[in-house]
Amino acid sequence: MTSSSVPSGYDVVVLGGGVAGCVLAARLTEDPGRSVCLVEAGPDYGPRQRTWPEKILNARVLPRDDVWERHTAFYRIRARILGGSSCINGAWNTWGSHADHAEWTRAGGERWSARALEPYRLRAVERMGLRAVPDNELSAWASAALGAARELGYREVDMGAPGRPGYGRPLLNSAGGLRRNAAFAYLDPATRSRPNLTILADALVDRLSVRAGRVSGVHAVLDGERVTLQADTYVLASGTFGSPAVLLRSGIGPAAQLKENGIRCEADLPGVGANLSDQPGVFVPLSPTDGLNGALAAKEAAGELYNSRMLIRAASEYCPDGAWDLHLLPTAGAPLFGALPPGRYEAGVSAFLMKPVSRGHVRLRSADPLEPPEIAPAFLTDPAGRDIAVLRAGLEKAEELAAVLKPLAVPSDGAPAHALSDAGLRDRVGTYWHPVGTCAMGPAEDPRSVVDGQGAVHGVAGLRVADASILPTVPAANTQLPVLAVAEMLADTLRT
Incomplete structure (x- = not known):
């Protein structure tokens, strides 16, 4: 669709065609009397899987072509494609603990x-076609890790449902090596054929027009030309990095920061862009034996090699009873970064901090929508040092697991990871790629909150946010399934 043929008026405009945006567009257009426009900055490869690039379909790799920034810091990677992160992630789906929901309920209410x-969790599982890892996708390493977890006393649990600490296999939105992303699941050919749905791909959202506390339109760039879309309701679903950036460019955010960028303040909300929370981790490298390398090579030759197919939910001493604050992730396969000679593989165990205390931020560098925002994850920076302490506990548990796996891979030379200095841990920190919190929900009287429990932006009529950015705390889980369920729930609030 060209800029000249775009209708301007809709009932709902959804800004962002990622995981949440696909859910919202599908559910809201179930009412034939409601017109919806879904705006996505990246490409739409169409309703048929055969027209999509092979890399995006291949569930054995993490594609990095359709992203906002190439060759950037690891924590800045974010999808720019219809289907969002479900097109570039590991296709894993896990669920958090009851403690997560207690935190969210305090912020957003009983829903x-x-x-x-x-x-809504069950609805998302069904629509995405989620399934547990089948036996044929377990490598020798993954099978041994399942046995090692049992040997260490962990109980087997359902990773895709509420539960307790333990080990198990995640739910996958892939089958036979084919990734089923949110665009396939929610924007299938039948959904796309609805006359009340318009999808605008390759359309960059600039800002919202806000006057007297109400949104009157959204400005975007399509085919190099500026277009203005109007609706009764505007829903931001541009992700934890993108949604606060759009709000800030629209004059919604901390007044002082807006002034620095020459932006008129329409709603002084200090929480916009604050409270960034992601799950940091450290990888414990191991040296595969010749036997493991051979087994992995055979699995790869059969087209069934996946780096990770099991995980452990573990609890540190800081964790509430019945909850967990760590993921232990054994991996073996092609290196995530770099390359190895044919027949050689990378193996190890990562410890991920699932409930970090540290908070970072997202801020504008300028009012130009083409200028990437400043993203500061602030990993392991909480003044009390709790994040460092929990991560150390996780690394000790990872090393215990590695000891049981010694017949297949042996520890590399050097000090154990848990014994590294604080600076040493920060130097080795990576991320699970699950950022949340930059438009956090909470009561209007809380200056740190941006939206209420239905995603409505405080003090701005007709505007909602419906993605991971509204979660005030990150769940003890991979965030794709929680975001799917939250978007399903928020779609219901918009339909009533």
Whole structure:
């Protein structure tokens, strides 16, 4: 669709065609009397899988072509494609603990409880076609890790449902090596054929027009030309990095920061861009034996090699009873970064901090929508040092697991990871790629909150946010399934 043929008026405009945006567009257009425009900055490869690039379909790799920034810092990677992060992630789906829902309920009300979200979790599982890892996708390493977890006393649990600490296999939105992303699941050919749905791909959202506390339009760039879209309701679903950037360019955010960028303040909300929370981790490298390398090579030759197919939910001493604050992730396969000679593989165990205390931020560098925002994850920086302490506990548990796996891979030379200095841990920190929190929900009287429990932006009529950015705390899980369920729930609030 060209800029000259774009209708301007809709009932709902959804800004962002990622995981949440696909859910919202599909659910809201189930009412034939409601017109919806879904705006995505990246490409739309169409309703048929055969027209999509092979890299995006291949669930054995993490594609990095359709992203906002190439060759950037690891924590800045974010999808720019219809389907969002479901097109570039590991296709893993896990669920958090009851403690997560207690945090969300305090911020957003009863609809955020585990019980209230359960039907939406089940709805997302069904629509995405999620399934547990089949036996044929387990490598020798993954099978040994399952046995090692049992040997260490962990109980087996369902990773895609509420539960307790333990080990298990995640739910996958892939089958036979083919990734089923949110665009396939929610924007299937039948959904796309609805006359009340318009999809604008390759359309960069600049800003919202806000006057007297109400949104009157959204400005975007399509085919190099500026277009203005109007609607009764505007829903931001541009992600934890993108949604606060759009709000800030629209004059919604901390007044002092807006002034620095020459932006008129329309709603002074200090929480916009603050409270960034992501899950940092450290990889414990191991040296595969010749036997493991041979087994992995055979698996790769059969087209069934996946780096990771099991995980462990573990609890540190800081964790509430019945919850977990760590993921232990054994991996073996092609290196995530770099390359190895044919027949040689990377193996190790990562410890990820699932409930970090540290908080970073997203800020504008300028009012230009083409200028990437400043993103500061602030990993392991909480003044009390709790994040460092929990991560050390996780690394000790990772090393215990590695010891049981010694027949297949042996520790590399050097000090154990848990014994590194604080600076040494920060030098080795990576991320699970699960950022949340930059448009956090909470009561209007809380200066740190941006939206209420239905995603409505405080003090701005007709505007909602419906993605991972509104979660005030990150769940003890991979965030794709929680975001799918939250978007399903928020779609219901928009339909009533």
